[in-house]
Structures are given as C-alpha cells and as structure tokens.
Amino acid sequence: MKETITISETFQSPILTPACRVEVTITITGTVRILTFPNRPVGPQDLTIANFKWVATAGDNQVRFRNVSLDLVRIEPDGTVIESIAGHQPVEFTGVMKINLDTGEVIHEPQHFADIPRLCEQLTA
Numbered sequence: 001m002k003e004t005i006t007i008s009e010t011f012q013s014p015i016l017t018p019a020c021r022v023e024v025t026i027t028i029t030g031t032v033r034i035l036t037f038p039n040r041p042v043g044p045q046d047l048t049i050a051n052f053k054w055v056a057t058a059g060d061n062q063v064r065f066r067n068v069s070l071d072l073v074r075i076e077p078d079g080t081v082i083e084s085i086a087g088h089q090p091v092e093f094t095g096v097m098k099i100n101l102d103t104g105e106v107i108h109e110p111q112h113f114a115d116i117p118r119l120c121e122q123l124t125a
Helices: 016-020 116-124
Strands: 002-012 025-036 043-058 061-075 081-089 093-100 106-108
Touching: 016 043, 016 116, 043 116, 061 116
Parallel strands: none
Antiparallel strands: 002 025, 025 043, 043 061, 061 081, 081 093, 093 106
C-alpha cells in the first residue's frame, strides 16, 4: 500500500525555544510518502520517506533547512523489530540511527548531531 501526505504546519519548537531562550516558530512544508508491506512475516513492514522545507523563525531572524529522510521498520528473521532512521533531521541528527523497538535500545547511533548552539546564535543574532 502507498500513501502520500502533504504537510503544511507551523508550531513552536519544543527543542529550539528552550535551548535558545526565545520563542522559535517552525514552519514545515513538504510531503511524506508511506509504503506498507502487509502480510510479510519477515523483512520491511513500513517505509516512510520525508521531504520537508523547514523555516525556523525567532523575531526577524530565520534559518532554513531541509529534512530529507527515511524511516524503515523491519522484522528480522529472529523476530526482532528494528527501526532505521536515515537522512537529515534538522534539529536532531544527520546519518543513521537504529532502534530495537522491542526493547527501546538504540543499537546504532548517528555520527553527526545538530549544532543547537549554532542554530540559536543564528536565530538570536
């Protein structure tokens, strides 16, 4: 099954507002594509592909970024359910993170994390 959802949202950032100590508003526009693979006992179950434009605004300052990522949930042959998140998550990380959904354990950490202090400098300059 395949579904495409168009997103257009504006909200206060729960990450940047407290970090920057000013109100930071995020506007997101783009699409999410969701593919599901029902009736598969092993292998890919859900694939979500995100392609967003983000604009973070604090007062008259703006920072723009892209979120291009995929989220794959798969069942391993031993029955373990693994979520792999790959791509650019603007205020979180760039790279790949894998989580064992049965235990909540992060089994692979991304190599690059967002530089929140730098984003705050740009938003409060």
